[in-house]
Amino acid sequence: MRDLYQRLHLSADADESAVAEAIARCEHSALKADAATVLQADSRRAEYDALHDTLSDIGRLRARLGLTHAPYWRAGPADDFSLPPGPPGSRFEEWMQRLNVAARAHNRRPRRRGILLVLWLATLAGGVALGRYLL
Incomplete structure (x- = not known):
């Protein structure tokens, strides 16, 4: 328009x-x-x-x-309704930094869960194997 x-x-x-x-x-x-x-x-x-x-x-x-x-x-x-972008160091930069920190933290979480899941499964499997051995 x-x-x-x-x-x-x-x-x-x-x-x-x-x-x-x-x-x-x-x-x-x-x-x-x-x-x-x-x-x-x-x-x-x-x-x-x-x-x-x-x-x-x-x-x-x-x-x-x-x-x-x-x-x-x-x-x-x-x-027609666009204005030049805000000055360097505007709130946009701050928001993008916060978003990047949150995204990095979120992306690390699934790996931790995966590692914990593998460790839990290994412990469970070890317990089952030990239980069969002892019986």
Whole structure:
């Protein structure tokens, strides 16, 4: 979805006259038609504004997490709501370090269980063998 406000160089709270001027200045016919259809009808603009707020929030969240689009999505309509990734040392780095520590701890646990299971089975087998020998 295109960010009509960004592409028309408008703020989201622009009044009707500013929107009309921006649409008139627009040289891209498809963008001009979309903006006129969406931003000049009150009910459509209200729906667009709600969706715009949601997509903007998602873009800010992705930026804080350090997520970006793959190169083939950049500079297209899919990238309109993306922001540059957060600065180095952002919370994303901290979360990734915590996730890596948890994953390493989790990956070590099954091996311990496997070793303990083998030892238990060996002890059980030894006990059974010793019991048969003694009887």
